Amino acid sequence: MTPTNSPNRLTTVRRKASLQPGWFNRYRTYARLKQAFIYLVILAGSAVMLFPLLWLLSSSFKDQAKIFIFPPQWIPQPWRFDNYTLVFDRIPFVRFYANTILVTGLAMVGQIAAASLVAFGFARLRFPGRDLLFLVLLSTIMIPYQVTLIPTFVLFRILGWLDTYAPLILPYWLGGGAFYVFMLRQFYMRLPVDLDDAARIDGASTFGIYWRIILPQARPALGVMAVLTFLGHWNDFFNPLIYLNTTEKYTLALGINLFRSFQTTQWNLLMAASVMVTLPCILLYAFAQRYFIQGIVFTGLKG
Amino acid sequence: MATFPSARKSKSPVAQREALEGYLFILPWLLGLLIFILVPIIASFYFSLTSFEVVKPPIFVGLENYVRLIHDQLFWQALKVTCIYVVTSTPLGLILSFAIALLMNQKVRFVSLWRTIFYMPTLVPVIASTMLWLWIFNPQFGLLNTLLRYVGIEGPLWLGHSQWALPSLIIMSLWTVGGPMLIYLAGLQGIPTDLYEAAEVDGAGAWAKFWAVTLPMMTPVIFFNLIMNMIFAFQVFTQAFIMTQGGPRYATLFYVLYLYQNAFKFFRMGYAAALAWVLFLAILLMTALVFRSSAIWVFYEGEVRKR
Numbered sequence: 001m002t003p004t005n006s007p008n009r010l011t012t013v014r015r016k017a018s019l020q021p022g023w024f025n026r027y028r029t030y031a032r033l034k035q036a037f038i039y040l041v042i043l044a045g046s047a048v049m050l051f052p053l054l055w056l057l058s059s060s061f062k063d064q065a066k067i068f069i070f071p072p073q074w075i076p077q078p079w080r081f082d083n084y085t086l087v088f089d090r091i092p093f094v095r096f097y098a099n100t101i102l103v104t105g106l107a108m109v110g111q112i113a114a115a116s117l118v119a120f121g122f123a124r125l126r127f128p129g130r131d132l133l134f135l136v137l138l139s140t141i142m143i144p145y146q147v148t149l150i151p152t153f154v155l156f157r158i159l160g161w162l163d164t165y166a167p168l169i170l171p172y173w174l175g176g177g178a179f180y181v182f183m184l185r186q187f188y189m190r191l192p193v194d195l196d197d198a199a200r201i202d203g204a205s206t207f208g209i210y211w212r213i214i215l216p217q218a219r220p221a222l223g224v225m226a227v228l229t230f231l232g233h234w235n236d237f238f239n240p241l242i243y244l245n246t247t248e249k250y251t252l253a254l255g256i257n258l259f260r261s262f263q264t265t266q267w268n269l270l271m272a273a274s275v276m277v278t279l280p281c282i283l284l285y286a287f288a289q290r291y292f293i294q295g296i297v298f299t300g301l302k303g
Numbered sequence: 304m305a306t307f308p309s310a311r312k313s314k315s316p317v318a319q320r321e322a323l324e325g326y327l328f329i330l331p332w333l334l335g336l337l338i339f340i341l342v343p344i345i346a347s348f349y350f351s352l353t354s355f356e357v358v359k360p361p362i363f364v365g366l367e368n369y370v371r372l373i374h375d376q377l378f379w380q381a382l383k384v385t386c387i388y389v390v391t392s393t394p395l396g397l398i399l400s401f402a403i404a405l406l407m408n409q410k411v412r413f414v415s416l417w418r419t420i421f422y423m424p425t426l427v428p429v430i431a432s433t434m435l436w437l438w439i440f441n442p443q444f445g446l447l448n449t450l451l452r453y454v455g456i457e458g459p460l461w462l463g464h465s466q467w468a469l470p471s472l473i474i475m476s477l478w479t480v481g482g483p484m485l486i487y488l489a490g491l492q493g494i495p496t497d498l499y500e501a502a503e504v505d506g507a508g509a510w511a512k513f514w515a516v517t518l519p520m521m522t523p524v525i526f527f528n529l530i531m532n533m534i535f536a537f538q539v540f541t542q543a544f545i546m547t548q549g550g551p552r553y554a555t556l557f558y559v560l561y562l563y564q565n566a567f568k569f570f571r572m573g574y575a576a577a578l579a580w581v582l583f584l585a586i587l588l589m590t591a592l593v594f595r596s597s598a599i600w601v602f603y604e605g606e607v608r609k610r
Contacts, residue, residue: 038409045403046420052478053423055446056435068444070452114331121328125321137332140340144538144586146562146579150572151346152339157357174335181332206324235428237541242567253430257545260434267438274431281426289419293485 056278060084060271067267083272087259090269093276095248096255103165103240103251104233107172111229112222115176119184120210124196134185140178153242167243168236180225187221188214223291231281252277351576361573368577378578380553381561382585384469388557389536389589392476397528400480401521404487418488422481433545436475437462440546462547465554472542472555483528490524491517519602526601530590537586558582 054074059067060083061076087093121127122134156167175181195213204212215222237253244250250258256273285292326333351368353361372378403421407414424432439446440461448458461471498516507515540559543549549556549564562582566575 038406038411042406042411042417045406046417049420049424049478049481052435052439052446053427055439056431059438070444070449072444072446072449114335118329118332121325125325125328126318127322127325130325133329133333136336140336142534142587142590143340143344144534144579144583146538146559147347147583148340148343149347149579150350150566150576151343153566154346154350154357154572155338155343171335171339173331174339175332176335178332206321206328210328231426231428235430237430237544238563241544253428256430256434260545267441270434271438274434278427278431281428282423285422285426289415293418293489 056271056274059268060275062268064266064268080268083268084276087269087273087276091255091259091273092248093255093273096250096252099165099249100234100251100253103168104230106165106169107233108226108229110169110173111176111180112225113176114173115180115184115225116215116218116222117210118175118181119188120214122181123185123188124193124209124214125206137178137181141182149242156243162243163245163249164243165249168233168239177229180229183225184218184221187218191217220291223288227284227288227292230284234277234281347576347579350573351580353573355573355576356570357572358570364573368574371574372577372581377553377556377561381556381558384554384556385537385539385558387469388473388476388539389533392473393529393532393536395473396477396480396532397483397525399477400482400484400528401487401525403480404484404491405517407484407488408491418485421484424478425481429541430545432475432478433542436471436478436542437546440471462555463551465550465552468547468551468554472539472546475542476536483532486528487521487524490521494520522601523603526593526597530593533589533593534586537582537589 058074058076061079061081062073062083063076063078063080066073066076122130122137152167152171156162159166161167191214195217196209199209199213235253236251237257240251240254244254247258256270256277259273260270350361352363352365354364354367355361407418407421411417427435442448442458442460442463445461447461451458459467462468494517498520499512502512502516538559539557540563543555543557543560544563547555549560558578559582562575562578565571565578
């Protein structure tokens with residue numbers, strides 16, 4: 001695909017350049033222009049990405065009356081910090097927060113525990129049918145959840161678990177999701193086996209190897225998984241919508257939607273509530289960013 | 304990796320123990336596979352052949368649901384809306400995120416700052432981003448029409464107009480291109496620099512390097528992003544449910560929204576199961592097509608070594 005038999009243009013160009021004194025400066029100007037152009041595009045793109053978020057923040061601090069004026073105030077006047085406390089008066093926001101933390105936490109713990117165990121089995125142990133089962137696991141990634149949705153709903157209904165948190169938590173304790181098992185397995189495969197063998201000679205059990213050798217080394221991958229699963233459960237709207245009926249049991253996602261439906265939309269309060277759901281996600285990312293970027297490079301596609 | 308040697312070894316007690324432990328480790332997944340995938344898939348297919356209203360046991364009706372589906376105009380509308388969304392938002396998003404990743408991969412300062420800015424929208428929970436965009440699209444006081452008014456244009460009704468509602472949701476989807484961008488960026492940084500050096504020796508300029516090195520080396524990543532984003536796009540629900548409820552005039556009746564309405568609003572579980580199966584087949588067909596085409600355009604490093 002590369003023009004292999006073309007003359008060596010680069011060196012010819014350089015040779016010519018050394019003959020013409022003005023060339024080097026012209027080249028520098030071109031490089032500077034190009035650099036300026038790149039920054040310009042990046043800045044413009046960043047602005048487009050940030051504008052909605054700034055709009056969100058600005059609206060969340062505005063007075064109810066000031067939200068409907070043109071031209072809009074980008075800096076709220078006056079600042080209504082009490083918008084944030086008003087949200088707590090209008091809906092049981094503390095309750096929704098606690099519910100969401102509970103569901104997200106339990107589902108996450110189970111999902112990480114299950115996926116890391118199963119991935120260890122596939123990556124480090126030999127048993128008949130392993131490769132076939134792994135193929136089955138991979139193919140289940142393709143199945144859209146809508147296909148299993150109705151029977152799963154019927155199952156939880158028969159068990160009498162509708163309007164409980166079990167449907168939002170329990171499935172994740174069983175297997176932890178094919179995608180994450182795959183991701184962790186790819187990561188484990190790259191860890192050297194020598195340490196396993198050494199530990200085994202020292203009399204470590206298989207579980208001991210998993211717990212003391214593999215898990216500590218897999219921290220970057222587990223970090224990525226923690227961030228992704230947190231976002232997944234924290235943001236989930238569909239499952240709570242289907243399984244939860246009682247308002248007190250609502251998660252934040254349902255709670256905010258409820259808030260919108262029974263108010264004559266108070267945009268400032270709605271935006272304040274939205275900021276409060278978003279904040280934990282951004283904080284978590286800021287906290288885990290280093291792990292996260294690293295982990296994507298490690299575990300992503302290059303496995 | 305081979306199964307046979309381990310099977311042969313299974314006579315030894317050590318190997319037998321290892322096999323037993325192996326099954327124990329994957330047991331959570333095996334149970335999950337049985338309870339939440341295999342049985343539900345079979346049950347789902349059976350339900351799709353029944354009339355089933357949750358409170359009463361299902362009554363077998365054969366292919367009636369599928370026949371009804373063919374004559375259901377809303378089904379075709381939902382399929383159309385979803386397909387339009389998939390074939391527009393996916394390529395637009397992929398091209399945009401690739402372009403951004405290329406920019407980030409240049410020698411620029413504060414890369415991690417820019418990366419964070421572009422990734423940030425992806426971190427906003429769907430519920431918050433739908434509320435935010437509902438407000439942005441507000442015809443009188445939303446951000447979009449406000450900005451348009453600055454330059455003297457009276458913007459459309461966006462979500463309130465049947466011609467603009469779907470494009471609005473596509474525009475909104477482009478706000479979260481940070482996800483695929485991050486994956487592209489990881490891929491770009493993984494391209495060995497000696498390939499670029501070799502191309503330079505061959506006299507390739509920036510443009511030629513892009514076509515001869517960057518793009519071919521990135522095709523596996525593009526392929527991955529294409530498949531994932533396509534599958535996600537097929538399953539859009541929350542935006543439509545909260546922002547438009549499928550309207551106006553069914554312009555944003557996404558497939559999964561229609562499925563949800565049938566299952567949990569009208570309690571036509573059998574019909575919804577049939578809808579789910581058709582969705583499954585549609586996704587399968589699309590991914591199969593993309594996989595088939597990948598032989599032509601996806602380039603794997605191993606192929607170089609063979610030559």
